[in-house]
Amino acid sequence: MRLRRITGLRVISMGGAEMHATLSEIRKAPEGIIKAQEAFESVKDEISLPRRITYTGCGSSNFLSQLLAMATNALGGEGFSLPSSEFLNARNYYFLNHELIVAISRSGETTEVLKVLDVANSKTLGITAYESSLSRNADYSLVVHTPEESVVMTHSFQAFYFAYLQLLRNSYGFDPYDHSDVVELSKEALANEDYVKWMVEDFDFKRVFFLGSGILYPVALEGMLKMKEMALFWSEACQTFEVRHGFKSVIDSETLVVLMVDYEHEWHEKLIKELQGQGAKVLLIGKESLGAKYFIEMPRSDSLLKPIFVLPVVQLLSYYKAVKRGLNPDNPRFLEKVVRW
Amino acid sequence: MRLRRITGLRVISMGGAEMHATLSEIRKAPEGIIKAQEAFESVKDEISLPRRITYTGCGSSNFLSQLLAMATNALGGEGFSLPSSEFLNARNYYFLNHELIVAISRSGETTEVLKVLDVANSKTLGITAYESSLSRNADYSLVVHTPEESVVMTHSFQAFYFAYLQLLRNSYGFDPYDHSDVVELSKEALANEDYVKWMVEDFDFKRVFFLGSGILYPVALEGMLKMKEMALFWSEACQTFEVRHGFKSVIDSETLVVLMVDYEHEWHEKLIKELQGQGAKVLLIGKESLGAKYFIEMPRSDSLLKPIFVLPVVQLLSYYKAVKRGLNPDNPRFLEKVVRW
Numbered sequence: 001m002r003l004r005r006i007t008g009l010r011v012i013s014m015g016g017a018e019m020h021a022t023l024s025e026i027r028k029a030p031e032g033i034i035k036a037q038e039a040f041e042s043v044k045d046e047i048s049l050p051r052r053i054t055y056t057g058c059g060s061s062n063f064l065s066q067l068l069a070m071a072t073n074a075l076g077g078e079g080f081s082l083p084s085s086e087f088l089n090a091r092n093y094y095f096l097n098h099e100l101i102v103a104i105s106r107s108g109e110t111t112e113v114l115k116v117l118d119v120a121n122s123k124t125l126g127i128t129a130y131e132s133s134l135s136r137n138a139d140y141s142l143v144v145h146t147p148e149e150s151v152v153m154t155h156s157f158q159a160f161y162f163a164y165l166q167l168l169r170n171s172y173g174f175d176p177y178d179h180s181d182v183v184e185l186s187k188e189a190l191a192n193e194d195y196v197k198w199m200v201e202d203f204d205f206k207r208v209f210f211l212g213s214g215i216l217y218p219v220a221l222e223g224m225l226k227m228k229e230m231a232l233f234w235s236e237a238c239q240t241f242e243v244r245h246g247f248k249s250v251i252d253s254e255t256l257v258v259l260m261v262d263y264e265h266e267w268h269e270k271l272i273k274e275l276q277g278q279g280a281k282v283l284l285i286g287k288e289s290l291g292a293k294y295f296i297e298m299p300r301s302d303s304l305l306k307p308i309f310v311l312p313v314v315q316l317l318s319y320y321k322a323v324k325r326g327l328n329p330d331n332p333r334f335l336e337k338v339v340r341w
Numbered sequence: 342m343r344l345r346r347i348t349g350l351r352v353i354s355m356g357g358a359e360m361h362a363t364l365s366e367i368r369k370a371p372e373g374i375i376k377a378q379e380a381f382e383s384v385k386d387e388i389s390l391p392r393r394i395t396y397t398g399c400g401s402s403n404f405l406s407q408l409l410a411m412a413t414n415a416l417g418g419e420g421f422s423l424p425s426s427e428f429l430n431a432r433n434y435y436f437l438n439h440e441l442i443v444a445i446s447r448s449g450e451t452t453e454v455l456k457v458l459d460v461a462n463s464k465t466l467g468i469t470a471y472e473s474s475l476s477r478n479a480d481y482s483l484v485v486h487t488p489e490e491s492v493v494m495t496h497s498f499q500a501f502y503f504a505y506l507q508l509l510r511n512s513y514g515f516d517p518y519d520h521s522d523v524v525e526l527s528k529e530a531l532a533n534e535d536y537v538k539w540m541v542e543d544f545d546f547k548r549v550f551f552l553g554s555g556i557l558y559p560v561a562l563e564g565m566l567k568m569k570e571m572a573l574f575w576s577e578a579c580q581t582f583e584v585r586h587g588f589k590s591v592i593d594s595e596t597l598v599v600l601m602v603d604y605e606h607e608w609h610e611k612l613i614k615e616l617q618g619q620g621a622k623v624l625l626i627g628k629e630s631l632g633a634k635y636f637i638e639m640p641r642s643d644s645l646l647k648p649i650f651v652l653p654v655v656q657l658l659s660y661y662k663a664v665k666r667g668l669n670p671d672n673p674r675f676l677e678k679v680v681r682w
Contacts, residue, residue, distance in 0.1 A: 059586025070434035078436045085582035089606060090555030093411035095419045112582065152587070207575070214431030225587045232591050234548070234575045241426035241453065245400025246493070246566045249674050250573050265430060267682060278675055333590050334619055341608060 021149035022230065022329040025156075026315045027193075030186040032146050032159030033308070037179035039144040039159075040166040047125070047140050049171035050099035055081040057104035058112050058339065060153040060225060064104055064160060066218040071165055071304055074215070075172045084112035088119065098122055104160065106153050107338040108132025127160050142167065150330060151337050152229045154315050157222065158186070158308045165304060182308060185299040189309040192296050193316055199294055200320040203281055206254035207234035208321075210314065211243055216260040219307045223258060223314035230329040231322040241267060244274070253279030258317070260310050261286030262303055285310055362490035363571065363670040366497075367656045368534075371527040373487050373500030374649070378520040380485040380500075381507040388466070388481050390512035391440035396422040398445035399453050399680065401494040401566060405445055405501060407559040412506055412645055415556070416513045425453035429460065439463055445501065447494050448679040449473020468501050483508065491671060492678050493570045495656050498563065499527070499649045506645060523649060526640040530650040533637050534657055540635055541661040544622055547595035548575035549662075551655065552584055557601040560648045564599060564655035571670040572663040582608060585615070594620030599658070601651050602627030603644055626651055 053072055055065035065081040072079025082094050084103070101124045105113040108128035117124050117137045126138030129148070135141035144163045146156040166176045208227055212220035220237040227235035238247055240259065251257065257280050261268055269290045272282050282292035289295035299309050322329040394413055396406035406422040413420025423435050425444070442465045446454040449469035458465050458478050467479030470489070476482035485504045487497040507517040549568055553561035561578040568576035579588055581600065592598065598621050602609055610631045613623050623633040630636035640650050663670040 058583060059588075062583065062586070073436045074433050078438075080436065083580045083583050086554060086558075086580050089582075089604065090558075092415050093555045095414045095421065097419075213427060214434045217427075217431075228591050229587045234591075239424045239427050241430075242399060242403065242424050244680055245403070246570045246676065247400075249676050250569050250575075251675070263430065270682070334592070335587065335590050339585055341611070 020319070020323075020328070020330050022152065022154065023319055025148045025150045025154040026312060026319060027190060028146070028155045029158060029190055029308075029312045030183045032144075032155040033162055033179055033183045033186055035146050036144050036159040036163035037166065039142055039163040040170075040176070043140070043142055044167065044170050047142070047167060047171070049077075049168055051076075052078045052097055052099045053080075053102055054087075054096050054098040054100075055079060055102045055104070056084045056087050056113070056116055058084050058110055060157055060222055061104040061106065061110070061113070063218045063221040063225065064157055065102070066221070067161055067215065067307060068102065068164055068168075070215050070218065071168060074304060075168055075174065077168075077172065084110070084116050087116050088112060100125060102127065102164075103134065103138065104128070105132075105134050106148070106156055108134035109338050109340065110134075111339070111341040127164060129156050151332055151335050152226060152329070155312075158311050162308055177302075177305065182305060185301060185305070185309055186312065188299050189312045190316075192313055195296060196313060196316040197320050199283065200317070200324050203256060204324075205256035205281070207236070207250065208256045208258060209243065209247070209251060210235065210237040210258045210260070211240040212237075212260040212262075213240040214262060215303055215307060216262050216310065219260060219310050219314065220258075222311065223318070226315055226318040227321065229332050229335060230318040231325055231327060232333060233321060233325070241271070244271070248275065248278065251275055251278050251280045255280040257282045258314065259284050259286075259292065261290075262306055285313060361660070361664075361669070361671050363493065363495065364660055366489045366491045366495040367653060367660060368531060369487070369496045370499060370531055370649075370653045371524045373485075373496040374503055374520055374524045374527055376487050377485050377500040377504035378507065380483055380504040381511075381517070384481070384483055385508065385511050388483075388508060388512070390418075390509055392417075393419045393438055393440045394421075394443055395428075395437050395439040395441075396420060396443045396445070397425045397428050397454065397457055399425050399451055401498055401563055402445040402447065402451070402454070404559045404562040404566065405498055406443070407562070408502055408556065408648055409443065409445075409505055409509075411556050411559065412509060415645060416509055416515065418509075418513065425451070425457050428457050429453060441466060443468065443505075444475065444479065445469070446473075446475050447489070447497055449475035450679050450681065452680070452682040468505060470497050492673055492676050493567060493670070496653075499652050503649055518643075518646065523646060526642060526646070526650055527653065529640050530653045531657075533654055536637060537654060537657045538661050540624065541658070541665050544597060545665075546597035546622070548577070548591065549597045549599060549658075550584065550588070550592060551576065551578040551599045551601070552581040553578075553601040553603075554581040555603060556644055556648060557603050557651060560601060560651050560655065561599075563652065564659070567656055567659040568662065570673050570676060571659040572666055572668060573674060574662060574666070582612070585612070589616065589619065592616055592619050592621045596621040598623045599655065600625050600627075600633065602631075603647055626654060
């Protein structure tokens with residue numbers, strides 16, 4: 001039923017031929033999960049992850065590396081992440097103590113990520129969407145076949161995350177998730193497309209803050225980056241309650257605050273009241289609206305799965321904001337699909 | 342001589358009576374170092390820091406906690422930092438393995454920071470400017486007597502950093518720095534005030550990116566926050582070479598890029614060319630201009646001291662931008678000196 005609803009939307013809203021590749025890629029979230037499960041199954045007997053892992057990538061893949069580090073810690077390992085350029089140039093400022101380096105690049109050709117392999121002092125695992133320099137040069141590789149036409153990374157982000165999360169669970173003695181549930185819940189997440197589109201029409205915000213805590217903080221960062229890439233827009237991210245420490249000076253009646261809520265805390269309601277009191281409008285993605293102007297209900301699931309259901313919403317938000325601003329999200333200014341030096 | 346130059350500036354530029362408290366506090370950087378040295382000396386025989394330390398704070402103090410973690414790692418310890426709200430609410434996503442928690446709050450009364458002491462599973466050390474709840478409730482305290490009239494944190498940031506850095510060096514078997522050198526170099530840094538003021542007049546930028554790597558990345562974050570707090574302004578920060586991964590889509594002819602350079606790398610010159618090619622103007626703070634439109638020479642020093650000399654420049658930049666925008670930096674919108682729940 002959900003699938004029908006999405007397919008319907010696709011036809012109604014854009015028509016088949018004119019649809020932006022970026023929107024098409026965002027809508028592939030459920031297919032991405034299937035590809036992710038295939039990737040996991042193809043390596044699960046061959047790769048057993050150790051406890052101490054350093055994660056690295058650039059841009060979206062850097063935020064994904066933060067997500068993977070958090071998942072590792074939540075499952076009892078020791079995960080740490082840093083951008084690849086920092087690994088290369090400023091390593092002594094970070095405490096690295098890994099048995100494995102996991103390097104992420106959608107194209108598998110990002111210069112900094114490949115250079116990390118050259119200087120790695122441990123085994124390496126590459127996560128990528130293609131048979132590529134990364135998959136060939138790393139000791140192990142997890143190739144999630146989610147090639148994207150879009151310049152910006154969309155559904156492959158969640159696909160990479162899910163494939164690796166399954167591998168982590170399998171390695172650490174937890175049952176992998178039933179991926180068909182995750183596929184269904186991804187469809188539910190995408191079913192918010194109409195609401196997101198309406199919201200962008202309803203409120204012509206001039207800047208946007210993404211707030212998330214724990215496993216949703218890297219999702220907030222990714223939302224921030226998507227909004228810049230697609231909509232060339234003033235976007236911010238911080239750990240939820242950090243926003244009251246300085247950041248909130250720029251939150252006013254022109255600001256949308258996207259608050260991603262994973263756990264209950266009495267401060268959430270106070271925070272919403274405070275920020276809406278400054279004139280902002282809050283979109284809460286979580287269990288209940290808590291007085292926020294806009295609300296999207298998140299599917300009930302394990303916390304570690306939540307990024308998978310929140311990401312399509314923030315991707316759609318950036319996409320529709322870009323379209324509203326008259327921009328072509330398929331051709332973001334100054335950006336290229338593969339970043340090389 | 343340097344001191345005279347600064348004193349002269351003070352009189353010429355604003356007059357004594359009308360000067361904003363914030364500017365006055367920024368200019369106290371050298372005095373802050375003296376206070377820091379006194380604080381260090383008062384505890385050095387009593388406190389010996391262990392190797393594994395978790396750092397925490399909120400807002401500016403969160404960025405300071407990142408700086409302290411990096412300094413710890415650079416000196417051979419194991420430092421990690423996270424915002425206090427994350428420590429309280431999302432601890433399981435971080436790998437914490439400390440013998441000591443260092444909690445930072447200028448006022449010593451920040452709710453989240455005090456709550457960390459309540460749930461701490463190790464000894465605690467508080468860094469603060471006052472005899473306060475933090476200094477009283479922590480097992481150890483480092484009170485750096487740099488009270489500030491300004492709502493935003495300015496020279497106390499570097500003072501806290503220097504006092505603690507001395508303690509780290511002393512604990513880890515390195516000679517503490519000669520603080521009188523640091524006082525002199527702080528004066529040199531402040532002597533760039535005229536240049537910063539001129540630059541703000543010369544280029545009416547609409548957004549600003551702070552780029553730093555390693556020990557200068559938390560300085561970039563602090564610059565980003567100061568600019569929001571004082572100038573209510575679109576400001577960004579990322580690890581230097583991360584900027585090419587998505588962020589640069591919003592870097593155009595209205596953008597000032599503040600590039601803080603600590604180490605030599607062939608990519609710096611390429612990056613400046615690329616960003617200025619997009620229309621931006623780059624202010625390089627470092628050893629040589631490398632083709633940047635604006636340039637401030639950083640005093641030669643150990644890398645770990647560089648934040649102390651870069652911070653006054655970014656504080657001045659935020660201050661003068663705020664004044665140019667007709668704002669009163671002493672009274673930043675929506676902000677209070679002590680953040681409580």
